[in-house]
Amino acid sequence: MAGKTLYDKLWDEHVVRQEEDGTALIYIDRHLLHEVTSPQAFEGLRLAGRKPWRVDANLATPDHNVPTTELKGGPETIEDPISRIQVLTLDKNAREFGILEFPMGDLRQGIVHVVGPEEGATLPGMTVVCGDSHTSTHGALGCLAHGIGTSEVEHVLATQCLIQKKMKNMLIKVDGQLQPGVGPKDVILYIIREIGTAGGTGYAIEFGGQVFRDMSIEGRMTVCNMAIEAGARAGMVAVDEKTIEYVKGRPFAPTGELWDRAVEHWKTLHSDPDAEFDVVIEFDGAQIKPQVSWGTSPEMVIDIDGTVPNPDYESDPVKANGMRRALEYMGLEAGMKATDIPVDYVFIGSCTNSRIEDLRAAAEVVKGHKVSDRVEQALVVPGSGLVKKQAEEEGLDVIFKEAGFEWRNPGCSMCLAMNADRLPPKKHCASTSNRNFEGRQGAGGRTHLVSPQMAAAAAIAGHFVDVREFL
Amino acid sequence: MEKFGRLTAIVAPLDRANVDTDAIIPKQFLKSIRRTGFGPNLFDEWRYLDVGEPGQDCSNRPLNPDFVLNQPRYQGAKILLARENFGCGSSREHAPWALKDYGFDVIIAPSFAEIFFNNCFKNGILPIVLPEETVDQLFREVEAQEGYMLTVDLEAQTITKPDGEVIHFEVDPFRRHCLLEGLDDIGLTLQHADEIRAYEERRKQEAPWLFLHLREIAEKYNQI
Ligand code: SF4
Numbered sequence: 001m002a003g004k005t006l007y008d009k010l011w012d013e014h015v016v017r018q019e020e021d022g023t024a025l026i027y028i029d030r031h032l033l034h035e036v037t038s039p040q041a042f043e044g045l046r047l048a049g050r051k052p053w054r055v056d057a058n059l060a061t062p063d064h065n066v067p068t069t070e071l072k073g074g075p076e077t078i079e080d081p082i083s084r085i086q087v088l089t090l091d092k093n094a095r096e097f098g099i100l101e102f103p104m105g106d107l108r109q110g111i112v113h114v115v116g117p118e119e120g121a122t123l124p125g126m127t128v129v130c131g132d133s134h135t136s137t138h139g140a141l142g143c144l145a146h147g148i149g150t151s152e153v154e155h156v157l158a159t160q161c162l163i164q165k166k167m168k169n170m171l172i173k174v175d176g177q178l179q180p181g182v183g184p185k186d187v188i189l190y191i192i193r194e195i196g197t198a199g200g201t202g203y204a205i206e207f208g209g210q211v212f213r214d215m216s217i218e219g220r221m222t223v224c225n226m227a228i229e230a231g232a233r234a235g236m237v238a239v240d241e242k243t244i245e246y247v248k249g250r251p252f253a254p255t256g257e258l259w260d261r262a263v264e265h266w267k268t269l270h271s272d273p274d275a276e277f278d279v280v281i282e283f284d285g286a287q288i289k290p291q292v293s294w295g296t297s298p299e300m301v302i303d304i305d306g307t308v309p310n311p312d313y314e315s316d317p318v319k320a321n322g323m324r325r326a327l328e329y330m331g332l333e334a335g336m337k338a339t340d341i342p343v344d345y346v347f348i349g350s351c352t353n354s355r356i357e358d359l360r361a362a363a364e365v366v367k368g369h370k371v372s373d374r375v376e377q378a379l380v381v382p383g384s385g386l387v388k389k390q391a392e393e394e395g396l397d398v399i400f401k402e403a404g405f406e407w408r409n410p411g412c413s414m415c416l417a418m419n420a421d422r423l424p425p426k427k428h429c430a431s432t433s434n435r436n437f438e439g440r441q442g443a444g445g446r447t448h449l450v451s452p453q454m455a456a457a458a459a460i461a462g463h464f465v466d467v468r469e470f471l
Numbered sequence: 472m473e474k475f476g477r478l479t480a481i482v483a484p485l486d487r488a489n490v491d492t493d494a495i496i497p498k499q500f501l502k503s504i505r506r507t508g509f510g511p512n513l514f515d516e517w518r519y520l521d522v523g524e525p526g527q528d529c530s531n532r533p534l535n536p537d538f539v540l541n542q543p544r545y546q547g548a549k550i551l552l553a554r555e556n557f558g559c560g561s562s563r564e565h566a567p568w569a570l571k572d573y574g575f576d577v578i579i580a581p582s583f584a585e586i587f588f589n590n591c592f593k594n595g596i597l598p599i600v601l602p603e604e605t606v607d608q609l610f611r612e613v614e615a616q617e618g619y620m621l622t623v624d625l626e627a628q629t630i631t632k633p634d635g636e637v638i639h640f641e642v643d644p645f646r647r648h649c650l651l652e653g654l655d656d657i658g659l660t661l662q663h664a665d666e667i668r669a670y671e672e673r674r675k676q677e678a679p680w681l682f683l684h685l686r687e688i689a690e691k692y693n694q695i
Contacts, residue, residue, distance in 0.1 A: 016670045017663055025663060027670055029681045039504035047507065048472070050657070053667075056684040082502050089504050100686040121685060125678070151564065151593070151656070159660040161667060251692055254680035262680040 003272025005169045006238055007204040010144035010269070014127050016161055026164045029126040031156050032112045033060035033099070035090035036418070037131030041154035042093040052097050053160040059121050060094045060101040062087045063111045064418045068381050068408035075104050083419060097157075110384025110410040113137040113351035117221065118384055120250025124239045124266040129156055134351050134434065136227040139236035140220035141243055142269040144204070146233040167233070168278040170203035171271070174211040176285035181468035183361065184219035185353060185432065185451035187211060188226040189291035193301035195281060200232030203279065206271060207237050211285040217246040218357045225352045226434050229298040238270035292338050292464050293436050293449040295326035300436070302338055304454070304466045310334035329438055330446050331426060338464050341448065345429040346371070346378035346405075346459040347441070348452055350415035353432035354383030356390050358452040363396040365456035365470050371404035372462030378405045379421065381413040405459070417442045430458035472595045474653035478576055479622040480549035483539055484613045490553060491560035492587065496569040500525050509565060510572035514540065540573075544617045552609055553580040557598075558587025567594040577623050579630075581606050592646045593655055597625060599640045625651060 004012070017025040038060070045052070052058065062075070065083035075091065078084035087104065094101035102108040102115065109115070113134055116122040128138045128145035131153040138145035148162065156162055172191060192199070205227050212220060220237045227235025237243075244263055247253050254262050271277075289303040300323070302308065311323035311334065327334060332341065348354070348362050359382065371378045380400045382388035388410055391397055397407045414421040415433040417440070423429045425444025432455050433440075436447040450458065457467040500512045502525055511529035516522075518540060520533040534541045540548070551570070557580040558566060567590045570578070578591065579599045591598045601609075612632070613619045622631040625647060630638040649659065660667075675682055 017666050025660060025667070027667070027674070040506040043505050043507065048655075048657070054671075056682075056686055059685055086504055098686070100689050123680065126681065155657050155660065158657045159664075159667065160671075161660055163656065163660065252683060252685060252688055254683060258680050262678070265678060 003275040005171075005271040005275040005277060006142065006206050006236055006269060007144065007167070007169055007234070008275070010125065010127070010236075011166055013125070014144070022165050024164055024166065025161045026127060028129050028156050028160055028162055029057065030116070030121060030123075030128045031058045032116055032121070032128065032130035032135070033058060033090070033094075033153070034064060034112045034130070034132065035062040035086040036064045037150050038093065038153055039086065039089045040150050041131070041157055042097065044154040045097075045157055050158045052099070052157045055098045056100075057160060058099045058157070059116065059119075060090055060099050061109050061112055061115050062090050062104055063410075064412045064416065066104055066109075066409070066411035067419050068379075068411050068413045068421060070409070071104075080420065107385040107389060110382070110387065111351045111354065111412055113221075113225065114354060114383030114387065117141060117217075117246075118250070118386060120247055120253035123247060123253065123262070124243055125269050129162060133228045133233075134225050136233065136235045137221050137225040137351055139224040139227065139234055140217055141247070142236060142239035142266065144234060144236065145224075147228065167204045168202055169276075170200060170205045170232070170279045170281070171277040172205055172207050173209040173280060173282045174207070174285045175209040175282070176211065176287075177214070178211060178285050178288060179468070181453060181466075181471050182288050182290055183451045183453060184215055184222040186288055186291045187285070188223045189293065189298070189301045189449060190288045191283065192226065192230045192298050193291070194283065195230055197229060197297055197299045198231045200227060200230040203232050204234040204236065205230065205232040206277075207235060208271070209282075209285070212237050213240065216357060217242055218355045221355065222352055222358075226298065229434055239266045240270075290451065290454050290467050292341070292454065293447070294330065294332060294338065294341070295323065296329055296436055296438050297322070297326070298434065298436060298449060300326055301449070304338050304464060306338055308332050308334055308336050308338070339466065341464050342374065342428055343372075343430045343448075343458045343461075343463055344374070344376050344427040345423055346375060346455050347381070347414040347423075347429055347431040347433065348405075348455050349379065349381030349383070349408075349413050350431075350433035351383065351412070352434045353452045354381060354387065354410075356387050358432065359387070359391050359396050360394070362452040362456040363399045365453050365467060366403045366405070366460065367399050369403055369460040371459045374462035375459055376427070378459045379408055379414060380405050381408045381421075382410050384410045403460070414441050416440060423447070430455040430464065472653045472655045472658060475576070475595065475597060475625050475650040477622065477624045477626070478549060479620055480576070481545060481547050482550045482552050482609070482613050482619055482621050483545040483548035484552045484610050485539055486554065486610060488554040489556045489559055492558060492563055492566040493560055495558065495566040496563075497523065499523070501563065501565055506564070506568045507572050509569035510574070513569040513573040514538070547574070549574055550577045550579065550621055550623065551575045552606070552613060553578055554606070555581045555603075557583050558591075559584035564590050564594065567591050567596055571596055579606065579609065592650065595650070595655075597623065597642070597650060599623070599630070599642070601638065601640060605638060
């Protein structure tokens with residue numbers, strides 16, 4: 001019998017009940033909640049007179065609607081009425097049902113996918129769900145983690161389980177060594193560009209190979225975060241010494257004898273050498289250059305020393321049409337150099353790239369430079385209050401501010417513009433977020449997905465540049 | 472979910488094909504944090520003469536007197552008679568939420584959009600598919616006779632007309648069981664509550680670190 005993949009192991013450990021038609025009841029170890037997708041779920045519970053099955057498995061924090069500028073007071077002073085109601089409703093629901101919440105103003109508040117691992121609320125081997133598609137982030141710790149819809153949020157609250165069908169196994173293996181200036185974000189953008197936004201549909205992706213073994217845990221989070229952009233609901237990396245080191249000492253991590261037992265188990269959380277994957281895709285890490293997206297889908301990505309592609313050379317008419325539409329929306333010409341794309345806004349943040357290592361990497365590039373006059377606004381939005389504090393202790397805020405960046409409070413911010421931080425129409429934004437869909441960062445806005453280093457370099461140059469020249 | 476019993480109620484005829492989810496509940500109302508309260512905005516653009524805003528009090532808005540639900544004879548209707556492809560458009564659950572909140576428990580049509588059809592069952596609404604001619608005949612009778620009522624018996628899978636004629640309808644046995652017992656997906660899963668508990672007990676032995684109490688730990692941290 002062939003061995004098991006990491007996904008097989010995680011799945012098998014969590015099956016409560018298996019039906020004949022392949023659907024299974026899967027037990028959920030950790031449920032994260034934020035203000036946008038939870039209110040109807042709580043109301044559903046209330047209407048049905050139900051209680052959460054296991055209150056202590058839940059953790060809530062507001063992020064999507066939270067303003068990143070200083071407020072006069074608490075959430076009741078949020079200007080936008082819908083944002084205010086959503087944040088206040090989360091506070092109220094958390095209180096009423098007894099769920100632990102890090103509310104606005106708490107140092108531990110932040111983007112839910114930054115907070116979970118940071119607090120040790122996400123542990124290796126867990127099943128982690130949240131009403132948010134980027135829950136795949138948590139797979140970096142060797143978890144089975146994926147996004148769910150509002151009805152499922154209610155289902156998890158009420159039963160601690162989810163009705164699921166098993167996905168297929170995909171291994172994406174990147175060996176070799178990355179070039180200096182090339183980071184986790186470039187790796188995942190490159191992968192999506194190669195396999196397409198539907199490449200992972202129906203699969204749980206395991207990221208394996210030298211590049212991921214060498215990568216930090218935060219880097220692995222950046223990669224797993226965007227598994228969903230490749231169509232896969234879940235992405236994951238095997239547990240190794242780094243994973244265990246990362247978890248150690250975090251507030252919700254086990255301690256003492258429990259810790260030792262946990263570590264013993266976590267060390268088994270990798271695919272067996274003889275495990276069989278349905279699909280294996282391999283890349284050479286040394287070939288990956290800094291990436292930048294030119295279009296309106298996360299697969300529309302080019303090398304920084306490349307040119308914007310020409311739809312006339314695309315043989316698939318549907319694809320060619322999509323490219324034409326994207327070129328028009330983005331206001332770009334086929335054949336133009338990536339380095340000739342102007343930059344009006346810069347956004348360093350989001351659950352993809354707002355952790356301390358991201359901010360350090362960006363600050364390293366920024367240090368001693370000024371943001372270009374061409375750039376109208378450059379934002380740095382840390383992923384959580386603790387990331388912000390850490391960065392300030394390291395003096396990163398000063399580096400950013402001296403260069404002309406705005407240093408903000410934690411939240412999703414301009415990643416999706418539910419709060420007041422919006423990209424105006426037709427403006428080009430060098431963004432470290434994960435989605436470049438039309439209007440994602442603000443109606444008519446033009447998003448270019450890049451790594452934190454590339455965003456920092458673009459801010460200084462006023463157009464996209466090869467960050468390798470900065471180093 | 473409430474158990475679905477026998478129902479005798481007024482029938483409101485909505486004589487349009489391809490009624491989509493945007494017509495059922497226009498998108499400006501989706502920002503709500505609730506799943507109830509959509510009833511006053513059901514069919515908003517057809518029902519009112521002005522443009523509706525979320526959070527607005529609808530009781531003073533100018534009604535479109537021609538729209539079927541505004542006619543006095545159809546007040547209190549719990550059965551909606553509709554045309555083909557009812558509920559097409561997006562997958563949003565707000566559409567059945569709005570219909571249910573308004574008071575509809577049954578929708579009869581020659582055909583439904585698939586996702587909407589499934590969402591109805593999840594939210595305690597019984598969608599009934601009847602042949603085109605039968606639906607035509609019902610439309611004629613409803614419009615001809617004020618106070619026209621139908622009796623829908625899910626258990627027996629029958630609709631009884633005022634003249635005593637009985638129409639049989641088909642329904643997926645599993646869906647029927649769920650409606651009769653008042654089981655939504657959660658209700659179904661909770662039927663396996665013992666298995667979930669047994670799983671938890673086993674895991675508490677195998678992997679006790681998964682059951683640390685977040686709140687208690689956080690409170691301890693706060694005291695330090
Ligand atoms: S940062 Fe962006 S992608 Fe991440 S959870 Fe917030 S809105 Fe979603």
